Amino acid sequence: MTLVLVASDVSTLRQEIRATVEAPDLEVAEVASGPEFFAYLEENDVDLAIIDMQIGAMGAMAITVDLRNDESAGTSEHLPVLMLLDRRPDVFLARRSGAEGFLVKPLDPQRIRRAVRALLRGEGFEDDSWKPLTVRVGELSA
Numbered sequence: 001m002t003l004v005l006v007a008s009d010v011s012t013l014r015q016e017i018r019a020t021v022e023a024p025d026l027e028v029a030e031v032a033s034g035p036e037f038f039a040y041l042e043e044n045d046v047d048l049a050i051i052d053m054q055i056g057a058m059g060a061m062a063i064t065v066d067l068r069n070d071e072s073a074g075t076s077e078h079l080p081v082l083m084l085l086d087r088r089p090d091v092f093l094a095r096r097s098g099a100e101g102f103l104v105k106p107l108d109p110q111r112i113r114r115a116v117r118a119l120l121r122g123e124g125f126e127d128d129s130w131k132p133l134t135v136r137v138g139e140l141s142a
Contacts (some may be wrong), residue, residue, distance in 0.1 A: 051063050
């Protein structure tokens with residue numbers, strides 16, 4: 001069974017993710033802090049981490065950098081990370097941290113499911129909802 005760990009200090013966000021992705025072959029676990037995240041990892045084989053950008057003193061950026069440092073040191077296996085971003089400028093941080101994917105809030109179930117499926121297949125996922133719409137000359141009707 002696939003295990004997804006959702007880390008956020010906002011219980012309604014954790015519940016929204018659970019309701020969106022949980023399935024007969026996919027289990028969702030929830031934690032509310034960075035320290036709880038790492039404690040859970042020590043005891044369980046997690047297939048995907050979904051981490052909120054802002055979690056108390058240790059959010060997605062700090063958690064992901066710690067994961068990548070441990071991985072490069074050979075002390076842990078690779079764990080794909082999907083970051084939940086609060087604003088467009090956070091895209092830069094998500095890319096720099098080594099996260100495989102990101103979603104910019106507000107979230108919607110379709111984007112969440114697409115991102116989770118992509119990361120579980122070993123692919124990346126970059127949410128393009130944050131990009132401004134490009135309108136080309138001639139595309140607008142008068």
